[in-house]
Amino acid sequence: MHFYKTLxxxxxxxxxxxxxxxxxTVNIKYDKKHAALDSVITRQLMEEEEVETGDVYEGLYxxxxxxxxxxxxxxILHMKDSFAIDVSEYYPPCLGYVxxxxxxxxxxxxxxxxxxxxxGDTIRAAFSGRVRVRxxxxxxxxxxxxxxxxxxxxxIYGHLSKFLVGPNQEIKAGDxxxxxGSTGHSTGPHLHFETRIYGNPINPAKLFSFEDYxxxxxxxxxxxxxxxxxxICYSGGYYGGVRLSSDDKGSGNYKKDSYAQIKYYRVRKGDxxxxxxxxxxLTVKKLCLLNNIKSSSKIHPGQRLRLS
Numbered sequence: 001m002h003f004y005k006t007l008x009x010x011x012x013x014x015x016x017x018x019x020x021x022x023x024x025t026v027n028i029k030y031d032k033k034h035a036a037l038d039s040v041i042t043r044q045l046m047e048e049e050e051v052e053t054g055d056v057y058e059g060l061y062x063x064x065x066x067x068x069x070x071x072x073x074x075x076i077l078h079m080k081d082s083f084a085i086d087v088s089e090y091y092p093p094c095l096g097y098v099x100x101x102x103x104x105x106x107x108x109x110x111x112x113x114x115x116x117x118x119x120g121d122t123i124r125a126a127f128s129g130r131v132r133v134r135x136x137x138x139x140x141x142x143x144x145x146x147x148x149x150x151x152x153x154x155x156i157y158g159h160l161s162k163f164l165v166g167p168n169q170e171i172k173a174g175d176x177x178x179x180x181g182s183t184g185h186s187t188g189p190h191l192h193f194e195t196r197i198y199g200n201p202i203n204p205a206k207l208f209s210f211e212d213y214x215x216x217x218x219x220x221x222x223x224x225x226x227x228x229x230x231x232i233c234y235s236g237g238y239y240g241g242v243r244l245s246s247d248d249k250g251s252g253n254y255k256k257d258s259y260a261q262i263k264y265y266r267v268r269k270g271d272x273x274x275x276x277x278x279x280x281x282l283t284v285k286k287l288c289l290l291n292n293i294k295s296s297s298k299i300h301p302g303q304r305l306r307l308s
Contacts, residue, residue, distance in 0.1 A: 142184025
């Protein structure tokens with residue numbers, strides 16, 4: 001009798017174990033199935049977030065190139081007639097003074113502003129955005145970075161000695177992105193700094209003060225004939241499908257080849273704004289306006305000042 005009770009007990013325990021094992025197996029399959037489903041959902045959410053983030057940059061242009069400075073092929077004629085760029089977040093890429101302005105230079109057009117730096121100086125992002133290009137160009141920029149920012153503005157940093165950011169990296173205004181240098185087509189250490197909209201360069205001095213390290217206005221309003229006036233004048237009054245307005249022509253300020261005849265002066269040791277202005281037949285106020293500086297600004301030997 002005791003034998004049969006023991007046998008029944010063992011059978012019960014066995015059945016319970018089998019049921020429990022089957023139940024455990026079912027739970028394992030259930031967990032794996034839902035884990036896989038969760039993984040798919042998570043991946044889809046991540047992809048949607050990436051697309052949404054990408055649209056902030058790509059939707060403005062329709063394409064994203066990690067090799068070309070200007071892959072858009074968009075003449076300024078096909079840009080909107082007027083739109084605003086928020087520049088209130090501006091952070092100076094370096095604290096160097098201007099050594100070469102935007103405009104005509106040695107029978108070429110200089111698409112940016114050169115700022116004095118020493119090799120190894122930290123270069124910082126002017127605005128928050130994403131690294132679009134990080135490459136080397138032997139005949140021009142040397143090591144350079146292109147950042148795309150919210151609102152459509154892009155900034156370019158050339159002649160670098162070292163990269164501090166990677167391709168497609170998100171950055172904040174003021175973040176270190178590179179070290180200054182003299183790579184590429186360069187006669188000495190400096191930062192070549194450009195601001196572009198749809199691939200077309202805008203004079204950075206229209207947007208920022210390089211003496212006070214602040215934006216001139218919180219919002220810059222793009223007007224094609226005014227924003228790109230230097231390039232239009234350099235090209236003889238017609239550039240990118242846009243001509244100078246009748247008001248501009250009538251003012252007498254924009255004559256053909258006028259920018260090709262701009263005169264500059266290289267500051268020497270002991271020079272002062274007053275003496276430079278006097279010797280050049282200018283007032284100090286006029287000299288300061290031409291160079292976007294103040295009468296109290298310090299000038300340095302080797303600095304290039306525009307005289308006309």
